[in-house]
Amino acid sequence: MAPALGNTKTKRVVGYGTIIDSFKMTMAELKKHNDKHQAYNFLEEYAEGRKILFAWVLRKVKIDNEPKPYFYSTGSWCSYDKKLSVKD
Numbered sequence: 001m002a003p004a005l006g007n008t009k010t011k012r013v014v015g016y017g018t019i020i021d022s023f024k025m026t027m028a029e030l031k032k033h034n035d036k037h038q039a040y041n042f043l044e045e046y047a048e049g050r051k052i053l054f055a056w057v058l059r060k061v062k063i064d065n066e067p068k069p070y071f072y073s074t075g076s077w078c079s080y081d082k083k084l085s086v087k088d
Helices: 027-032 040-047
Strands: 004-007 012-026 052-069
Touching: 004 052, 012 027, 027 040, 027 052
Parallel strands: none
Antiparallel strands: 004 012, 012 052
């Protein structure tokens, strides 16, 4: 199974995909390209003061129609295991 993709705002696994590349971007660059990530409204809160964040290039993305909660950590990296998931 492909790595889980977490939504930092909702704290839910929203899909699965393969990260094929990543690169550094400034906050200004990320805001300019909001059409690629839709995080404009909470980007600064998410950045927690960091001036540089990393953008991921994804392939083979599959959306999960029933997003599942995950244990939060800074960033959208998450560890998801059905046995450890929390109930709403």
